Amino acid sequence: MKAEDELTASPLRIGISTRALFDLEEEHNVFEGQGVDAYIELQRTRENERLKPGAGFQVVERLLKLNNDSQTPYVEVILLSRNAPDLSLRAFKSIDEFGLNIKLGSFTSGRSLAPFVPAWDIDLFLSNDPSDVRSVANAGTAAALLREPPENVSYDRNEEEVRIAFDGDAVVFSPESDEVYKNQGLEAFFQHERENAQNPMSAGPFYGFLKKLSMLREINIYKPRVSKVRIGIVTARNAPAHERVIYTLRAWGTPADEAHFVGPNAKGPILEAMGAHIFFDDQKKHIDSAATIVPSGQVPGPHDNENPIIPAG
Template sequence: MDIRGELRDQPLRVGISTRSLFDLEAEHEVFVQDGVAAYVELQREREDVLVEKGSGFKVVEKLLGMNEDDNQPYVEVILLSKNSPDLSLRAFNSIKEYGLNIKHGSFTSGRTLAPFIQSWGIDLFLSNDTVDVQAVVTAGTAAARLGSPPEVEQSKDLDDEVRLAFDGDAVVFSPESDMIFKEKGLHAFFEHEKMNAKKPMSVGPFGGGFLKKLSKLREIHLDEHGVSKVRIGIVTARNAPAHERVVHTLRAWGTPADEAHFVGTNSKAPILQAMDAHIFFDDQEKHVRGAAPVVPSGHVPGPHSPDEPVIPAN
């Protein structure tokens, strides 16, 4: 079976909550302040009102655009919601209006979505719910908590690329190198990385099934010049000499990146804005907060304090 057949047989599956796909913050505020009954009444009143796009909308739209045949897709998107089935009508009405090929979903009336991730065969879960995201990551599936849509509109919205940017350690790669720094300090970290430069790192939460399928999608869309419509970028606080292990690891995995930015102590936000990424994933909340005004950003729960410095740079 060729790579197209492989991905059609086992598509890249993205599970996304309604609050990540759509901007439902006003409705959520009613739920928090006035309760379930008022929320249900509001949603029914707005059943035929188009919902505005949320943080995860653009990357979902772009990934679905990589399908060559909607009946044999490379990418499938599953709508996952804690709303009741009754309130699914507004969500699917908006999906139809936007022209998204999303046909499947689960609506749980307030119950956690985490148990349904494996049932659907999800490779990436995007949600605004911290508890659900943590449970999914702990179970071994790529997941991130999204916030509000960025303040800055993307400048290349009309092109046919999809651009995904990832932090390295504790996102694509395991946090094992973090531990060297935390336990033994900066000098030991750099010595360890130099000694192990050609030894592939272990996979992190995004380095397993999700990245492998994304890399297959990238390969399918390579043109005759070796340029793909699926662009994968690494934006990491590593700098030389610790950068070398990143390159050798991705090479060994067979999951090449189109861009790698070794920013050290510099801000990631300007790089992400220049890349015009459709989404960015990082395990440190300070980087997510810094990037969120210019790019949809997802926090990946990690093994350390959200703002604790990891993977040092000099």
Template sequence: MAVNFDEKLVVAISSRALFDLDESHAVFEREGVDAYCAYQIEHENTPLQPGTAFPLVRKLLALNGNNLENPKVEVILLSRNSADTGLRVFNSIKHHNLNITRASFTRGESTHKYIPAFGADLFLSSNPEDVQQALAAGHAAATILPSTVELNTSEQLRIAFDGDAVLFSDESERIFKQQGLKAFSANESAAANTPLMGGPFKGFLAALHAIQAEYPSEQSPIRTALITARAAPAHERVIRTLREWNIRIDEALFLGGMDKGAFLKAFGADIFFDDQKTHCDSAREHVATGHVPHGVANE
């Protein structure tokens, strides 16, 4: 019987985002691919330590509870390793008791081409090139940055998003970049009743919302937040857009250009997605952060 992921949240992740592969990657950078392969085979029974996105993946898989017959979430490994060197990754998955059973090993080739084949709603990687190609193909994707991941004891999965060029298109951000804040504010006030077009992460947010909708709001295992540099009067269009999409967002912070890091720490985000490097640099001092190289800020 064919397996169907249509009703699941599917997250694809690279091995370097899931595990700490800095030591072996340094071997690759210093001595080349053959030395890297030999190193991984020699250490294939030595478990890899958790990487930046490991706590996120653990919480995603925890959404399944004991329901392994019909899980809500599927995590797929997309790795540039070969199957031979990838054995260490699978051994580490087993060691850490992660229910990840499907993988693609491409031996140096870009992995993004398998995102639609697996039906992934989100792709996380430490390789910016793979992420850019995934975004160009219309998939939600982010580069996992080296981050300070503070211990989060809450069992609830908490995900925070920037707005423009992430949840929404960059149509308004282009006006801000090209014409300034005054023109941006005037445009958003005039278009307050016109929904923004969706950005690359609209589908991922919708998939999270579908899981949330199965629970009373006070019992949801997922909590989401919009943390944006927008402020009044540009807030109204955002609120009306989410209402038009019929997508729930639990918290909305309109910061008017303030640094986002302290607010993400207060929210307790397991991960934050933003298109602008400056915001990512503030965020990654406190929480796992994914840079979304999309839109006018990245041109």
């Protein structure tokens, strides 16, 4: 089946919380500090004020622009919010003013959003709520906890490309190789990866999302090997452990447009040079650095945030 037919039958579906799509930090601080009644009053007072873009805004906007026919979209975005339905008006008014084709949503009046992710058949869930993200990830759907957007992020709405960057192990790939490094050390890790260089790694939590994103990439190739959807791998692996990354992506049929094997170096400058619109990593250390430069989401993973696993050297 062609990529067009597959995505028409089963679109790439992104579920995003209101706080991930828009900048609602001031309102959230009122909720935390003054309670629900003050929060509701503030939201109603500002009902006709357009919200500012949040960390997930630009990648959502760019993905939606790839839909040629709104009747048979390749990408669908579902708004998921713990707000009461009464407070949905401001969000949808802002969506309309920005020209985003988002028509569907769930508003739960404080209840967890996690049960609605499989109900909507979501491929990627983006939120600012740690408990919802963890619950969704534990249930087997790609999920990320979005940080506040960097202050200097540029919302250039004229470019057609969407550039999405991923860490490798425990995000796109399984954490099995990380565990070798953690339990046996760096030399054992390199030996393991040399011996298994041409054996594809097992799928990680973002495999399903990557597969559909790769279909979208194929659909949007506009000249040889150049697509409006640009996929990047930015990993702490370096040679010789890099080979297995390439062979795995080749075996999966999910080619990357860019691969950066950074070893122990910071990922932020690479992501800035790439012009990534969003970056996903499972390790807090990398997200702390990257989130000051590009919109970033932490993927729930098996590693202790205080003892990061960085298999490079």
